[in-house]
Amino acid sequence: MPQFLLTWLVTAISLAITAYIVPGFAVRDFGAALIAAVILGLVNAIVKPILVILTLPLTIITLGLFLFVVNAITIWLAGLLTPGFDVAGLLPALLGSIVLTLVGSVISLLVDRV
Template sequence: MSQFILTWIITALSLLITAYLIPGITITGFAVAAIATFVMGLINAVVKPILLLFTLPLTILTLGLFLLVVNAISFSLVSYLTPGFTVDTFFDALFGSIILSIISSFLGNIFEAK
């Protein structure tokens, strides 16, 4: 259970850092980031597999690059469902999802090193 909470906090911090780095993404506070992280987990568990299934031919055709678009759509959907978390444009969502994964991986490696 503590590993889950640590991952949740790391992702929320990564989301705050991403919002700081990209001007088109705004988050009003850490509580909103924690809620957005929870919603992101739900979206990634329920909606994203359905999107991947429907876009599989296009993903194969683009050699996997269309997965970046699917991630951006998921990121935008999280901002739509979470009050206090806004993403202005599609490209902000695209770059935000890329930056979020990089920062989250970096922080995860730092805090989970034992």
């Protein structure tokens, strides 16, 4: 259970930092980031596998690069479902997914060292 809470907190912090870096990607406050982290986790668990299966031919043709677009769609959908978490379109969602992955990886690396 503590690992789940730590992952949730790292994701919320990563969303807040990404909102600071990426234009068109906004989080109202840290409470909204916490809710957005939960919604993003649910969207990644339920919707993302369906999108990956449906877009498998396109993903194979693009040698996996289309998965960036799938990640952007899941973040954009989480933005639609979460009050206080706004994504201005697919391009900010695409850039946000890349930055979110990098920031989340760095924070996770730092947390694992402590």
